[in-house]
Amino acid sequence: MxxxxxxxxxxxxxxxxxxxxxxxxxxxxxxxxxxxxxxxxxxxxxxxxxxxxxxxxxxxxxxxxxxxxxxxxxxxxxxxxxxxxxxxxxxxxxxxxxxxxxxxxxxxxxxxxxxxxxxxxxxxxxxxxxxxxxxxxxxxxxxxxxxxxxxxxxxxxxxxxxxxxxxxxxxxxxxxxxxxxxxxxxxxxxxxxxxxxxxANSAARDAEVIPGVTAQESSEEAGKFGNSEKTEKELRFLPVDLKRTWREGAIGRERTEAAQDRSWALGDLIDQSSSSSKSSADQKTGESHILGELQFCFLMILTLMNYSCLEQWKRLLGLIFTCRSAIRERESFFRDVLQLLLLQLRHCEDVVGGLFEMDGDYDANFLRKLLTNFRQLMEEALEGQDSLVKRDMDALEKWVRENYGWELRKGSIMRRGLVQLEDGEEVELAMIGADEDDESGEYAPVVVDTGEGDHTGLDEDHDIDTPVN
The missing domain is CATH 2.60.34.20 (Substrate Binding Domain Of DNAk; Chain A, domain 1)
Incomplete structure (x- = not known):
């Protein structure tokens, strides 16, 4: 035997x-x-x-x-x-x-x-x-x-x-x-x-605030798994603030460019995740921490349906896919992100009810719009270059087109056209918000003259005629 x-x-x-x-x-x-x-x-x-x-x-x-x-x-x-x-x-x-x-x-x-x-x-x-x-x-x-x-x-x-x-x-x-x-x-x-x-675990920024109930009371009510204490465990995610993506003290053009290209914010997050040294090895460590958090958040959505992890997953993707110059500087990192996202999307239907339906985004507008904008940023950053990032993006684009019907190239999206009704009448239709991404039409930026820096304003020495009652 x-x-x-x-x-x-x-x-x-x-x-x-x-x-x-x-x-x-x-x-x-x-x-x-x-x-x-x-x-x-x-x-x-x-x-x-x-x-x-x-x-x-x-x-x-x-x-x-x-x-x-x-x-x-x-x-x-x-x-x-x-x-x-x-x-x-x-x-x-x-x-x-x-x-x-x-x-x-x-x-x-x-x-x-x-x-x-x-x-x-x-x-x-x-x-x-x-x-x-x-x-x-x-x-x-x-x-x-x-x-x-x-x-x-x-x-x-x-x-x-x-x-x-x-x-x-x-x-x-x-x-x-x-x-x-x-x-x-x-x-x-x-x-x-x-x-x-x-x-039920959540990051502090994603915790639900109930009027009349303190955070401590809400935490005690939820309880904590794996500990005799009755306080809810807080998820400590990497700090991602998409409303402030420029360095401290930045003004003017630098601030505007950092808002449009979030490469500085990505680099700062990588530095925070690594040691104080900015060597290539430490940079790889910081990049690995971001990738690891992307993996953790997605798997906690997949298995536990954790809402806070869904929000952090969206924040990280929102930061990464709005970078332009970093695509050239961190090519291997962006390749890893694109390959990981493709693999995650293959399993998004494993989430009970569907990954996108979990957040009420039934058409996945958040991710579709994000990838569409990233496609344009990538073409601008790698113009004329045969980069491996483009190949990974092409593979991701092919998959979402076949499975979701998404078209990520802005030039291929019909935004206005004529539709013939049953009675033969032709009506011109336009996609709502079609000009929003390009900042054209009603979404075009407007230059406002505030009068600062010139002498068109009134000086203190000028006489001002006041009406007499």
Whole structure:
């Protein structure tokens, strides 16, 4: 009889039946005999639960399978195959990771089971000892089998199976990024960190203000997942202010140009995300932090339907896709953003109800307009150059045209035309707001003479005739 070889597994004992369970891009309703998920692959994973499949509060946690200390070093040398192989070898010599997270009925969420009491120690030992039996009775779902089954189903309709995409959707995440946004990690008995988040967590700027209710009272009412305190966790996003995109003290033309081309604001955000040094390595770190936050926000929309993450995702895209000069200076960064956005759009329909419908933007006007303007900015910045950014933009443009019917080239959009009615009469129609983007027509800028700087005004020495009653 062959001995049982455990694989990386997360056990979820005492989980109520018919609970929504999600792991990465997979989700299902738990059956009666369900105790966990085995055969976890190395890398980042996000596990979440909800009492119902639709719009109940969802609670989840990020964790890493493998040696998390290698995440940053592996990213710093992405093309070093020898380094990657060495990491894999070092992991293969380590015992399989067995995580035990127990359902907490008070907060309706799962939490790591800690050996802080004798009863918990015995329970942990019992579950680990019965791992082989749970597998034989079919109480453990296989992550790899589910991913393979999912890929086989999608082969006929798509070229990017969901589970193959997960590693690309999390490629820029790191412990540093998660700790900045979600606070300090929770460490289990085996010194493995995890970061908790719920669909109710919000950044301070996105928090709903209710008249007559203080922020503290609202926070206590919401509660906090993974902590005995009753204060809601605040998401600490990168500071993006689209209303002020120029340096302190800028005036006149500099301020106007920085409002039209937000490259300075993007560079300033990258500097804030990196160290004080402006070396190329630190710049790459700052760019990776922005990409990592883009990935985190989208996946929290996808899995938890977190509204604050949706707003930050839109803010970051609104900053990046309104830059002109930065396209030449940060070509690799813009390529990464375009490739990431294309991958995210392939999964936007996985959001319950649809990604764009979640914000009430049923026609996705925000993103369509943003990409249309970026297409023009890119042509102006890279005029006459055969840049790889153009190729990635062409791939994104082709996909949105085929799937959404979007036309991103302004010259190809018909803004005025004649329409023949049923009685034969021809009527000229014009697209509402057609001149807004080009700042022409009624949207054209107007020069106003304020009289400053000339001598047309009245001097104090001039006599003024006043009417006499």
């Amino acid at each position: 062959s001995s049982f070889q455990p694989t990386p597994t997360i056990l979820l004992p005492h989980l109520p039946a018919k609970t929504l369970v999600g792991l990465d891009l997979l989700s299902f309703t738990s059956p009666e005999q369900f105790y966990g998920i085995s055969d976890l692959s190395q890398g980042w994973h996000f596990l979440y639960t909800g009492t119902t499949e639709n719009f109940s509060l969802r609670c989840g946690a990020w964790f890493y399978v493998g040696d998390i200390r290698q995440v940053e070093s592996a990213r710093s040398q992405p093309n070093d195959d020898a380094t990657t192989q060495e990491i894999v070898k070092s992991q293969s010599r380590e015992p399989a990771e067995i995580r035990i997270w127990k359902w907490n009925p008070e907060i309706e969420a799962i939490l790591p089971l800690m050996s802080d009491t004798d009863s918990n120690k015995l329970e942990i030992m019992r579950w680990k000892a019965n791992l082989g039996g749970l597998r034989q009775m079919g109480a453990l779902f296989s992550y790899k089998s589910a991913a393979t089954h999912d890929a086989d189903q999608e082969t006929e309709t798509a070229s990017f199976p969901k589970q193959k995409d997960w590693s690309r959707l999390t490629s820029h995440l790191s412990p540093q990024i998660l700790s900045r946004m979600l606070g300090e990690a929770h460490w289990d008995d085996d010194a493995r960190p995890s970061w908790t988040v719920t669909s």
